[in-house]
Amino acid sequence: MADQDARNGEDKRPTEIPALRWEEPPEGPVLLLLDQTRLPAEEVELVCTDAPALVEAIRSLAVRGAPLLGIAGAYGVALAAARGFDVAEAAEALAGARPTAVNLAGGVRRAQTAHQGALARTGDTRLAAAAALDAARALHREDTEASARMAAHGLALLDELLPAGGHRVLTHCNTGSLVSGGEGTAFAVALAAHRAGRLRRLWVDETRPLLQGARLTAYEAARNDMPYTLLTDNAAGSLFAAGEVDAVLIGADRIAADGSVANKVGSYPLAVLARYHHVPFIVVAPVTTVDPDTPDGASVEVEQRPGYEVTEVTAPQVPVTGAGGGIPVAPLGTQAYNPAFDLTPPELVTAIVTEEGAVSPVTAEALAELCARSRQV
């Protein structure tokens, strides 16, 4: 492990560009996105001047991860309003750009409601656009605060479950500052453990097919000087069997009313492994990811992605040759099964950590109580 640590994270530049920012140059307002499809090769920004550009950025995963999708959706409505486009049309396109993360439609709805309310009250489109922007900024700020609170609650839970300390945490996909106004969800907990001197190792699943773990989580771990090791998704089993995992920390795209968790495909197998090996499986997500209107896991729409993401390697450094813009790794015409997410049933989840505290055991009643508490704040 020492050799690996020596090689790990050679590039320690702080991430200078935030995942998303709103600017108002003289030509008109724009939403700037750190293009996550280009990471870790280069930090470049995409400039969105209208909702269709943002929809495309969402679909291509230039901007991604549940909390950030919510924030982006809200700013997208504000952008349409500020530039005089049809706000209802923009909102519908944005909310439907990806189906699984409930935060996206939630963020869009919040800004649209603010816009409609101000328009009805004042009849002034400029005031209505300002109200949509205020709503987006409020969501952005709240997500930043939620992130810090999730980190504190999550670390307290880790310390309680693993009193011996020296946590070895396995994570999947990417859940850090690239998906949040703050330092993220599951990653923020691992980072808090690291800062407290209690993270022995962050095991990072590469997260096929789009490599959010290898490209993005390793990138964030390196920049935070964390002790991390990358593994292929299918190496997780042997890692558990070797007794090298103390806890699994993942995020969520939607948590149904019964506590079922939709997250990046590959999360459910980790939950099964964790249960077999008596390891806590902890989900970290803001309350905005809990969807009381989705009764159970079977009701969650799981996004199906194009097959070429599986039949080709589409990392930013590889030269473009295949139909999807990558190097083919399967015979031409191969069909692929490519769901972007899977569902983990509540009985496999040790705890759900939110900014309002942790729910454990995970039950519909406990989640409903948490949501009610959050609405009162």
Ligand code: MRU
């Ligand atoms: O397809 P992606 O990259 O948007 O998927 C993201 C995830 O699955 C994350 O784990 C989830 O959004 C939680 S992020 C805090």
